[in-house]
Amino acid sequence: MNKKPLVFIVILNFNSYKETLRCLDSVLNIDYDNYKVIVVDNNSNDNSVEVLRQSADKFTLITNNTNLGYAHGNNIGIEYALKHNPDYVCILNNDVEVENDFLSKIISYLEINKGAGIAGPCICDFEERDKIQSMGANINLFTGLAQAKGKNAPYSSLTDKTLSVDYLGGACFVARTEVLKKIGLIPEMYFLFFEETEFCLKAKRAGFDLTCITDSKIYHKQSATISKYKGLSYFFLNRNRIVFMRRNAKFYHKILFSFYILIETVGRMLIKKEPISIFKTYLSGLKADTNKIDMKEVNQFLG
Secondary structure: OOOOOEEEEEEEEEEEOOHHHHHHHHHOOOOOEEEEEEEEEEOOOOOOOHHHHHHOOOEEEEOOOOOOOOOHHHHHHHHHHHHOOOEEEEEEOEEEOOOOOOOHHHHHHHOOOOOEEEEEEEEEEEOOOOOOEOOOOEOOOOEEEEEEOOOEEEEOOOOEEEEEEEOOOOEEEEEEEHHHHHHHHHHHHOOOOHHHHHHHHHHHHHHEEEEEEEEEEEOOOOOOOOHHHOOOOHHHHHHHHHHHHHHHHHHHHHHHHHHHHHHOOOOOHHHHOOOOHHHHHHHHHHHOOOOOOOOHHHHHOOO
């Protein structure tokens, strides 16, 4: 009888089957022996579904007939997983490769440390593999930002085996089923960016610890899918920062944030030569329905 906890790994695909197949090639060779893989296709308009179906004996393929964003696509996979009573659910971006022991190290930690609700690996750069992209972050509700730990530092310089954080990047994290049942699924009103920030904040506020397991390691091709759509990343990073603050910050946070973002934006315009149209993205965030995504805004980028 297999005594290891059951883990479902959810991978989201959108018009990027080559990335997904590369990811699967590493995931299907990990040393953990009690896991199942779900690939959710988020209404791709290339031949992703046809290609992925050729290998679907190795994983469960779910096809969406709409693309309502990162959170909705992953939630489809999470809902499927929860029907099969897993102990843990792992969210994994399709533009990563994993070390074959990445999952076993995370699960070993979670099994010993019952107060930890979510854990993730050290995320390193896909090309420069000794360069850290993310080890999680601390969420600052005065600035509306997650302040990254260890970004761009050499992985070989690490000494800490674990880091307590407020936030773990959506490229990879593992959540206890208990967390999902208590706080719900990933918030869907963002479409892209800040949904995992709110998810982690909700888990923290519910009393769960979040931890980066630094000797668990994956390699991430940052924004491989998103970069295909010009302006998408810039718009939603700025817009959703406002939505995140509206949904999660207290009144005194919002007052100080208003002054902070004005000063920051003027600095960005002067130093980085960002256009004054950045204020239009903020206005979009201020006008947004904080309970649902406006697909008209999304489709101006996706076409």
